[in-house]
Amino acid sequence: MASAQIDWKYAGTLGTIHLLGLLACWPWLFSWSGIALMYFGMHFYGLFGIDMGYHRLLTHRSFQCPLWLEHCLAVIGMCSAQDAPISWVSTHRLHHQESDEAADPHSPRESFWWSHVGWLLVKNPKIRCTATYDRYARDLISDRFYRRLESPLPIAAVYFGHSALYGLAGLLFGGPQLAASWLIWGVVMRTIGVWHISWAVNSLTHLWGYRNFETRDDSRNNWVVAFWSVGEGWHNNHHKHPSSASNWYRWWEVDPVYIAICAMEKLGLVWGVNRPDFVLTTTPIEGA
Numbered sequence: 001m002a003s004a005q006i007d008w009k010y011a012g013t014l015g016t017i018h019l020l021g022l023l024a025c026w027p028w029l030f031s032w033s034g035i036a037l038m039y040f041g042m043h044f045y046g047l048f049g050i051d052m053g054y055h056r057l058l059t060h061r062s063f064q065c066p067l068w069l070e071h072c073l074a075v076i077g078m079c080s081a082q083d084a085p086i087s088w089v090s091t092h093r094l095h096h097q098e099s100d101e102a103a104d105p106h107s108p109r110e111s112f113w114w115s116h117v118g119w120l121l122v123k124n125p126k127i128r129c130t131a132t133y134d135r136y137a138r139d140l141i142s143d144r145f146y147r148r149l150e151s152p153l154p155i156a157a158v159y160f161g162h163s164a165l166y167g168l169a170g171l172l173f174g175g176p177q178l179a180a181s182w183l184i185w186g187v188v189m190r191t192i193g194v195w196h197i198s199w200a201v202n203s204l205t206h207l208w209g210y211r212n213f214e215t216r217d218d219s220r221n222n223w224v225v226a227f228w229s230v231g232e233g234w235h236n237n238h239h240k241h242p243s244s245a246s247n248w249y250r251w252w253e254v255d256p257v258y259i260a261i262c263a264m265e266k267l268g269l270v271w272g273v274n275r276p277d278f279v280l281t282t283t284p285i286e287g288a
Contacts, residue, residue, distance in 0.1 A: 004122035009152070011121045013081065014195075020188045031178060034185030037166070041190035042197070043256075047230045049077035050198055051257045055232070058140065059089045062245035064272040065262055071145055072280035078158040084149045090137040091127055096242055097136075097203075099217035106202045108218070116203035127154045162271075163187045197228045205235035212249055212280055213240035220287065221253065231255035245273045249280045 002227030025031055053073030056062045065073075074085045082088060084099035091105050096205065099103045105127050133141060140146040148154060166186045200222075209220030219239035226233030226247075234247035234255065246258040264270045 007123045013123055014117070014120065017081070017191055017195075020096070020184070021192050023184050024189050028177065029181050029184050031185070033178070034181040036134045037182055037186030038190045038193065041229060042188055042193045042228075045076060045080050045190070046128065046197060047260060048073060049080055049196065050082060051230060051232050052260060053077045053087050054085060055092065056245055056257065056261070058085055059092045059244050062243055062274045063265075063270045065264075065270040069269060074146070074149070075158060075227040078155060079147065079162045080198075081155070081159050081191055082195070082198060084139045084151075084155055085146050086133050086137045086150050089140055090133045090135075093136040094127060094132065097240070099215075099219070099239065100206060108203050108206045112203055112207065115206065116199045130219060141158050152176060197225070198232075201229055201232050201235060202224045205233055209233075209236070210284040211236045212284050213237070214285065215239045221284075226253070231257045241276060244276050246275055249276060249278075251279075 016107035037268075053070075054077040057065065057070060057073060077088075078084065095104055095106065100107045100109055103126075105124065106115045106119040106243040110221070112119070163183060168181045169177045170182040204225050205220050205222045206218045207220070209225075211220055214234055215236065217239055220232045221236045225235070231247050231254065232238070234249070234253045237247045237249045237253065238244075245261050246255055247253065248255040248258055259271060261273060265273055
């Protein structure tokens with residue numbers, strides 16, 4: 001890794017957002033409504049955009065929905081500044097195929113730091129290239145909507161466009177101070193929170209936790225990550241059955257993303273939901 005080149009597109013974005021996050025220490029920018037927006041946004045954008053949209057729908061096709069809803073979930077995912085759908089899905093499918101092997105983009109076997117964020121900061125032409133996208137995300141490439149989202153301009157437009165709505169709403173409801181507070185807490189701090197929660201699934205759930213299933217990788221179920229990631233932290237369950245819309249295999253392994261999918265199914269918005277056809281009643285095989 002010593003000869004790796006920094007990917008300034010990613011490093012610059014991550015560094016800038018984290019530096020802006022330091023403004024949250026300024027008392028003038030504090031507001032309880034900003035804190036509420038941060039927590040609401042972490043769950044809304046994380047659950048519907050990243051977990052349901054990018055992950056369970058686009059990557060694993062664990063349920064079906066109208067194309068307009070699929071595209072809406074993808075745009076919500078872009079509001080967390082976690083790459084465009086094609087590159088995100090391609091990388092995650094590669095991770096599943098090579099999980100914790102040499103070709104895995106972010107295995108903690110390299111190091112905790114590498115799996116959490118380090119892999120994003122360096123250039124890796126093996127995963128960020130047309131050939132890899134064509135191999136692992138051909139279904140998305142065939143959709144002109146996703147091809148158009150892959151360039152930097154749409155990503156920036158979606159992120160800054162939705163950020164501007166927070167600022168405008170703050171101005172209308174309380175003036176410049178509230179607008180600035182909502183931008184820092186409701187956008188910047190929320191983005192940082194969703195980033196680290198998502199990264200923790202790559203890092204912590206391949207290091208610490210218990211295992212329900214023997215898998216060829218190091219995936220584990222981690223209570224803390226599962227809470228903050230609204231169900232994604234039941235990661236050993238997911239790696240055993242990646243096409244399942246549910247990570248809920250034991251009574252305590254509550255999966256809010258799956259609950260939301262079921263609610264949308266009741267409303268007729270989704271169908272063809274892939275479900276596990278069993279529940280686990282025995283004790284975990286490791287680390288309970």
